[in-house]
Amino acid sequence: PTIYLKDYQPPAFRIERVDLDFDLQEEGTRVTCRMVLQKLAADQDDLVLDGDAGLKLLSITLDGQPVAADRLHRQDETLRIKAVPDHFTLETVVEIEPQKNDRLEGLYRSGGQFCTQCEAEGFRNITFFLDRPDVMSIYHVRITADKALYPVLLSNGNLVETGDLANGRHFALWHDPFQKPSYLFALVAGDLDCLKDHFTTRSGRDVSLNIYARAHDLPKCRHAMESLKRAMRWDEEVYGLEYDLSIFNIVAVSDFNMGAMENKSLNIFNTKYVLADPEISTDDDFDHVEGVIAHEYFHNWTGNRITCRDWFQLSLKEGLTVFRDQEYSSDQGSRAIKRIQDVRILRAHQFAEDDGPMAHPVRPESYMEINNFYTVTVYNKGAELIRMMHRILGADGFHRGMDIYVQRHDGQAVTCDDFVAAMEDANGADLSHFALWYSQAGTPHLDVREDWDDKTKIYSLYFKQYINPTPGQSTKAALHIPILMGLIGPNGGEMAARLIEGDADQTEKGWLLHVKEAEAVYRFTDLAAKPVPSLLRQFSAPVQLSSPVDDGQKHFLVRHDQDEFSRWEACQDLMIDAILKGVSAISLQKPMPDVSELIESCAALLKDADRDPAFTAEILTMPSEAYIGQKMTPVAVDAIHEAHQYLKKALADGLASQWRDLYARLANKGPYELTAEHKARRALRSVALLYLCFGGDSDPALKHYQTADNMTDRLAALRILSHSDDDDLRERIFADFYNRLAHEPLAIDKWFAMQALSLRPDCLDRVKSLLRHDAFSLRNPNRLRALVGSFAAGNQLRFHDISGEGYRFLGKIVGEVDRFNPQTAARLILPLSTHKRFDPERSAMMTSVLRGLAANKDLSRDVYEILTKSISEE
Numbered sequence: 001p002t003i004y005l006k007d008y009q010p011p012a013f014r015i016e017r018v019d020l021d022f023d024l025q026e027e028g029t030r031v032t033c034r035m036v037l038q039k040l041a042a043d044q045d046d047l048v049l050d051g052d053a054g055l056k057l058l059s060i061t062l063d064g065q066p067v068a069a070d071r072l073h074r075q076d077e078t079l080r081i082k083a084v085p086d087h088f089t090l091e092t093v094v095e096i097e098p099q100k101n102d103r104l105e106g107l108y109r110s111g112g113q114f115c116t117q118c119e120a121e122g123f124r125n126i127t128f129f130l131d132r133p134d135v136m137s138i139y140h141v142r143i144t145a146d147k148a149l150y151p152v153l154l155s156n157g158n159l160v161e162t163g164d165l166a167n168g169r170h171f172a173l174w175h176d177p178f179q180k181p182s183y184l185f186a187l188v189a190g191d192l193d194c195l196k197d198h199f200t201t202r203s204g205r206d207v208s209l210n211i212y213a214r215a216h217d218l219p220k221c222r223h224a225m226e227s228l229k230r231a232m233r234w235d236e237e238v239y240g241l242e243y244d245l246s247i248f249n250i251v252a253v254s255d256f257n258m259g260a261m262e263n264k265s266l267n268i269f270n271t272k273y274v275l276a277d278p279e280i281s282t283d284d285d286f287d288h289v290e291g292v293i294a295h296e297y298f299h300n301w302t303g304n305r306i307t308c309r310d311w312f313q314l315s316l317k318e319g320l321t322v323f324r325d326q327e328y329s330s331d332q333g334s335r336a337i338k339r340i341q342d343v344r345i346l347r348a349h350q351f352a353e354d355d356g357p358m359a360h361p362v363r364p365e366s367y368m369e370i371n372n373f374y375t376v377t378v379y380n381k382g383a384e385l386i387r388m389m390h391r392i393l394g395a396d397g398f399h400r401g402m403d404i405y406v407q408r409h410d411g412q413a414v415t416c417d418d419f420v421a422a423m424e425d426a427n428g429a430d431l432s433h434f435a436l437w438y439s440q441a442g443t444p445h446l447d448v449r450e451d452w453d454d455k456t457k458i459y460s461l462y463f464k465q466y467i468n469p470t471p472g473q474s475t476k477a478a479l480h481i482p483i484l485m486g487l488i489g490p491n492g493g494e495m496a497a498r499l500i501e502g503d504a505d506q507t508e509k510g511w512l513l514h515v516k517e518a519e520a521v522y523r524f525t526d527l528a529a530k531p532v533p534s535l536l537r538q539f540s541a542p543v544q545l546s547s548p549v550d551d552g553q554k555h556f557l558v559r560h561d562q563d564e565f566s567r568w569e570a571c572q573d574l575m576i577d578a579i580l581k582g583v584s585a586i587s588l589q590k591p592m593p594d595v596s597e598l599i600e601s602c603a604a605l606l607k608d609a610d611r612d613p614a615f616t617a618e619i620l621t622m623p624s625e626a627y628i629g630q631k632m633t634p635v636a637v638d639a640i641h642e643a644h645q646y647l648k649k650a651l652a653d654g655l656a657s658q659w660r661d662l663y664a665r666l667a668n669k670g671p672y673e674l675t676a677e678h679k680a681r682r683a684l685r686s687v688a689l690l691y692l693c694f695g696g697d698s699d700p701a702l703k704h705y706q707t708a709d710n711m712t713d714r715l716a717a718l719r720i721l722s723h724s725d726d727d728d729l730r731e732r733i734f735a736d737f738y739n740r741l742a743h744e745p746l747a748i749d750k751w752f753a754m755q756a757l758s759l760r761p762d763c764l765d766r767v768k769s770l771l772r773h774d775a776f777s778l779r780n781p782n783r784l785r786a787l788v789g790s791f792a793a794g795n796q797l798r799f800h801d802i803s804g805e806g807y808r809f810l811g812k813i814v815g816e817v818d819r820f821n822p823q824t825a826a827r828l829i830l831p832l833s834t835h836k837r838f839d840p841e842r843s844a845m846m847t848s849v850l851r852g853l854a855a856n857k858d859l860s861r862d863v864y865e866i867l868t869k870s871i872s873e874e
Ligand code: ARG
Pocket: 117, 119, 120, 257, 258, 259, 260, 261, 262, 295, 296, 318, 371, 374
């Protein structure tokens, strides 16, 4: 059952108004849904509502009259009502069982409270409805529940009325004045405490801000609250977008399939992305909370006021909102570091996705299960598309486009094409070629050659682009690729030059080349000497670049490039090269490569470390084993590990005294603070500690652990000790961590994850025994991802052990989880879908696990789609 974009049909009915009544009970919840419907398509006799097979229909009336059974037809996930009039009121009463809902879609219970997750198609698990984003309606919601158990009753919009009822029950009535699709509906009922604050919008509206959490977690909500206020201000200042109601609620929930959800005025968050406290959260966790709080808040305009016509347009809201949250975070801290981190994610996950059986365009053309398309391609590559338009049009042009987009489409459900059209119209630009990025899957490869003519002093660059075929797209067209670049002279400064051939603009940050054809030539003149090109500054396009810059020039760029991203990139490239050379030396049984020059460059960086400690931490962090794996087929699992360790050891030994000095120099000089300065110092000190201990001595890590007064330091040490072959030491520290933080689920998630990421040979045995730990549960997605997800997606060496045990283990877990939580099961299985990238032996074992799972008749649609796509592709 594949759904295609080309089959899109506008809705046949409009829902003018909906009244929902929830009677929450321990043993089942009654939902009454009254809708006023208006026929839009005159040729439609029947009304077809979405509704999960699990909905127990208790009654249905049309304009007050019961609907005869022979006018009703239930099939798959729909309810057909035959021969309906043009304008009518339909009322259904259904019973559902949120207390048994482990799918965590629709209405469910988590930690004694009721909550909802409706995006993308969870609303149909709550009641019969036109559950599609282009049907927008006005909601009135009445909630009735036991007052002692559920003192807090929340839904979207404004609170209209509350009151007590018989039998210790009470009710609340909510009204949302804004039209919205069903996926933005939310309901929460529980015994929650609330952190309160206020925000006054630019035009003077007083907004009451509330973050709801368990009493014990309330102090951990402060950072989220401060982040929320900063995000609200930022959106006013940068986009002129103000909040539009007098109330904004956030609720923390511990069982949640994804990160968070932007329901109108009632955002629901995974606790992982709202709670933050130095005891349980690393500096990165604080940043993630801030980023996700901003992301969900920004959806109020890019997602809620203007929503998606259909789910193929998901990137319309997600790509744009990710771009907005990335920009917000850049403005709060270091732009260069934020960019480096975002590019790391893009390459590690999105490039890998593009290279596998699930590759799809930013605007997919088909899907079986939409939940499988909340991907790094739709989100992060989608954000890169927005970023490229921002670069091509310039900040002012982009903001003009946003203004038009909002004016034109407020209150509508629209498409990615509508967004591009707004950008074009605001700038008199033609983005028709650029828009191919939305429909074409795969990572473009860009090969660059250079030529220097010493006689004419002309410097030429030759670009060649191509994209490998992806499932369903065998041929590819050339894309419009914006390349930001500079020319660097022998003294390290930017060289002025005159462009005599090629399509480019001159900008403050360098030349912006517009490569639009399969091949393109650029010629520069007025140069005194041959320049070193600094290509793809700031990672101006999501492409795989093969550059003409040789090792010597890369060392030069590490020192001199004015673009920090490119300095980092040059150093990463050198590390990748060294590891790849190591891998081939291992397979050829040759001596390992000489890395002394790399050590020298790193020594120079260390000398200069104080200028920007956070950047120094990034640039001295080695690429992951998985990322090296992307650079070769088949992935040489064991040799990569060996070569990776070799380089790490070389850097550890070659710079031993520097690491020791640096580590000492960066010691905590006073209590913990969450300032940029302290964060930077902790980041660099953690890197120093890593190399310091890699020299063979775990004492510094032990001391680091024992003296830590915050999770950043504690976890940096625990990570190192997790690999230790000193069993005693390791057990002691893990036991200490557990006892210290047993009452903090988010910290215990880290405890599980660190063990699953251990490089020790007994890692899988440990993971298996942890499945039986009292604190482990397959039903809590955070816990499941911490243990099983970390192992399968984050531990290349041990997951891909040649015994195949890791594969079989994952297959078994996914089979179990799929029976109650398909959405999370489908994400967990993805590491097996990359089997083509591995050697025949591993690949055969991986596919055999996939086939074994596929033999199960009761597979969810979620897992079924991933399995068929992974297997059929052979
Ligand atoms: N719209 C949410 C966000 O990105 C994600 C919700 C995804 N949920 C899902 N079931 N696929 O902010």
